[in-house]
Amino acid sequence: KRRIGVMTSGGDSPGMNGAVRAVVRMAIYNKCEAYAIYEGYDGLVKGGDMIKKMEWEDVRGFLGEGGTLIGTARCMEFMERRGRLRGAKNLVVKGIDALVICGGDGSLTGADKFREEWPGLLKELVETKELTEQDIAPFKHLNIVGLVGSIDNDLSMTDATIGCFSSLARICEAVDSVDTTATSHQRAFVIEVMGRHCGWLALMTGVATGADFIFIPEEPPKEDWEEDMCRIVKKHRAMGKRKTIVIVCEGAQDRNLKKITPNAVKDLLTNRAGLDTRVTTLGHVQRGGTPSAYDRMLATLQGVEAVKAVMEATPETPSPVICVLENKIVRRSLLEAVAQTKEVATAIEAKDFHRAMELRDAEFSE
C-alpha cells in the first residue's frame, strides 16, 4: 500500500480543506493510505504526532470550512538542510514516499528542492546512522505534486489558484458595503486589497465593482498619475457620480518602484480633488471565511487529479503542479510554472512593465 502525505503550507486560502479532503479520500479509494502533515513544513520537520494517518471520516465536513484545518506555518527550519534531513527521516519512518502540497509558489519550490535532494538526504541519514540501508531501501524516490492555494492568483500557467475567487467575492461584498456609505456622504474611499506581487485581486475588484481608479504592481501608473487620477475622479463626479472608489493593491508602486500607499492617495484626493476621503484596509477578512462554490469544486477536482498524478508518476516524471486552464484540470511542470511566475517579478524589478504585462496577458489569453 502506498502512503501519501498531504499538507498545506504558506498563507491559508479558502478551499484548502476541500483539497485535503479530496486527496485523503481519493488516496483511500485507490487503496493507498493517506497521512495529514499538520502545521505545514513545521509538522514535517517535527514528525511524530504531527503526521497522522487519515481515515475517510476524518475529513468529513472539511469541504465548506475556511482556512486550513490541518494548519499551516511559514517554517524557517525547513529552509535549512538540517530541517530537510529531519523531514526526510520522518517520512521514511512513517513509510511515506509521496507528498501532495497545497500552497503558494515558495512552498512548492521548497517541495521540489526536497525531492531533488531526497537521495542525498537519505544517504546522509544512513552515514550518520539515523537510518539503515534496509530502512531506506523502499524509498528511492520521493514524488511531489503541487496544488496551488493562494488568494493572490499569482501562479503562472494556471487560470485560478484555490482561494482567489472566494477572496474576490468577499472583497466585492466589502466594496459594495463601502459604496452605500460613500454614496450617502458623497465621499471618496481608498480601499487596500491584498496581493503581494500580483494585482489580480485589485484588477478584478476594479472590474467587478466599477471602481474609478486602480493601482497594481505589474502596470504602475504613468509619471503624471497624481494629476491623472484627480482629473479622472473629477470627471466622474461631473458626470453625476456621488462616490469615488480607488483600489490600491498592497504591492502597488510607481514607475520608480516607490510604494504607493493608500494614505498618499487619500491625501491627493483630499487636497487636490477636494473630496472628503477615508481609507479602508480590508486585511485578513479577504483571506478568511468559507470557500465559494467554485473553490470547493476546484479544490476537489484538483485534489483528485493530484492523487492520480502520484499513482502515475515514474522516477523520471518531473514534479507536476495541478492547474486549471480553460476550465480543464491539467498537469504542468511545477518548476516551469514557478520559473514563469518569477519572470513576472523579475520584469517588475527591472522596471520592464511592458514585459510584466505581456507575461500576465499571455496567462489569461493562452
Ligand code: F6P
Ligand atoms: O499570499 C497571500 C497573502 O495574503 C498576500 O496577499 C499577503 O501579502 C500576505 O499573504 C500576507 O501574509 P501574512 O499576513 O500571513 O504574513
